[in-house]
Amino acid sequence: MKxxxxxxxxxxxxxxxxxxxxxxxxxxxxxxxxxxxxKVLDGIFAITxxxxxxxxxxxxxxxxxxxxxxxxxxxxxxxxxxxxxxxGESVENPLLYYENNIGTLVYILKELSKKDKASFIFSSSxxxxxxxxxxxxxxxxxxxxxxxxxxxxxxxGEEIISDTCKVTPSLNAIALRYFNPMGAHPSTEIxxxxxxxxxxxxxxxxxTGIGMREQLSVFxxxxxxxxxxxxxxxIHVVDLAKAHVIALQRLLxxxxxxxxxxxxxxxxxxxxxxxxxxxxxKVSEKKLNYKIVDRRAGDITAAYASTDKANNILGWKAASxxxxxxxxxxxxxxxIRK
Ligand code: WQD
Numbered sequence: 001m002k003x004x005x006x007x008x009x010x011x012x013x014x015x016x017x018x019x020x021x022x023x024x025x026x027x028x029x030x031x032x033x034x035x036x037x038x039k040v041l042d043g044i045f046a047i048t049x050x051x052x053x054x055x056x057x058x059x060x061x062x063x064x065x066x067x068x069x070x071x072x073x074x075x076x077x078x079x080x081x082x083x084x085x086x087x088g089e090s091v092e093n094p095l096l097y098y099e100n101n102i103g104t105l106v107y108i109l110k111e112l113s114k115k116d117k118a119s120f121i122f123s124s125s126x127x128x129x130x131x132x133x134x135x136x137x138x139x140x141x142x143x144x145x146x147x148x149x150x151x152x153x154x155x156x157g158e159e160i161i162s163d164t165c166k167v168t169p170s171l172n173a174i175a176l177r178y179f180n181p182m183g184a185h186p187s188t189e190i191x192x193x194x195x196x197x198x199x200x201x202x203x204x205x206x207x208t209g210i211g212m213r214e215q216l217s218v219f220x221x222x223x224x225x226x227x228x229x230x231x232x233x234x235i236h237v238v239d240l241a242k243a244h245v246i247a248l249q250r251l252l253x254x255x256x257x258x259x260x261x262x263x264x265x266x267x268x269x270x271x272x273x274x275x276x277x278x279x280x281x282k283v284s285e286k287k288l289n290y291k292i293v294d295r296r297a298g299d300i301t302a303a304y305a306s307t308d309k310a311n312n313i314l315g316w317k318a319a320s321x322x323x324x325x326x327x328x329x330x331x332x333x334x335x336i337r338k
Pocket of ligand 1: 085087125126127178179180181199200201202204216217218219220230231232273296299
């Protein structure tokens with residue numbers, strides 16, 4: 001029984017491959033290497049002693065996807081990470097996002113729908129909630145008009161899966177709505193490798209801390225929050241990875257209540273940008289150079305997860321604190337810049 005991980009050389013994908021292997025599952029990775037590198041395979045091997053099968057493949061090519069599934073008939077589950085994920089880029093180049101994030105999903109679901117039984121885990125995002133009215137955010141909070149094409153691809157992706165599951169009883173799917181993934185594997189063998197200037201807060205903080213960036217710009221100090229900066233739910237990538245394995249096993253073992261389920265993956269705790277900076281300064285014992293500037297277009301004030309459903313139904317709870325996650329991010333930054 002093999003598990004296919006698309007985008008398995010990426011940030012969350014690679015950490016999930018490690019946890020799948022730790023549970024004795026055989027993994028095959030597809031990645032187009034557009035936002036990752038084959039060197040990540042060495043990092044996975046260094047941690048688990050097992051090198052996953054890897055095939056470079058462009059999921060946008062329907063024939064390549066068909067040929068892959070013809071060749072690998074023993075795939076029982078798919079964890080689908082492969083997607084473009086930069087909010088700003090999606091605004092400038094929406095068609096790239098709709099082709100890469102929606103087209104590829106359709107091709108994979110078509111292949112899985114041919115099987116007698118298939119399990120599918122979808123990488124979704126808290127972005128689907130937009131600015132939710134109530135905190136913490138529960139899974140039944142209304143999905144709001146997306147702030148970006150990236151967020152829209154996650155909403156549309158969930159609808160495509162839900163519609164397909166309704167008419168395909170053999171297909172069992174779970175959408176996992178991540179809050180803000182951060183950090184790196186404690187071994188520092190794998191971690192986040194942003195290409196170019198990081199869009200996300202934590203890699204920008206650690207790159208500023210290591211001296212790669214001059215100063216962190218804090219986007220907005222006048223939000224209606226305690227310290228005026230935005231609040232997010234920062235979750236350690238290893239906690240996130242473990243949740244994927246639990247969700248997949250739930251489907252493989254037929255323990256799901258419905259053939260399409262949705263779970264938030266967060267810590268349940270909100271942290272402001274200034275609190276994230278303070279956490280960095282504590283774990284790194286370095287002063288961070290930052291400046292509060294204007295708000296970033298499209299940012300919401302606050303988002304943190306209700307974790308009751310994941311805790312009670314998946315039996316999963318994030319284990320790491322913000323400081324532990326930030327320490328892992330900093331250790332990784334120090335390691336790769338050596
Ligand atoms: C967090 C906070 C910024 C950078 C997005 C996607 C989400 C997921 C994670 C893919 C915000 C502030 C940031 C900086 C700053 N994407 N910030 N200075 O926007 O919450 O979520 O990335 O998986 O789907 O929507 O994450 O890290 O960009 O921002 O002040 O240089 O940090 O304003 O308040 P975001 P982020």
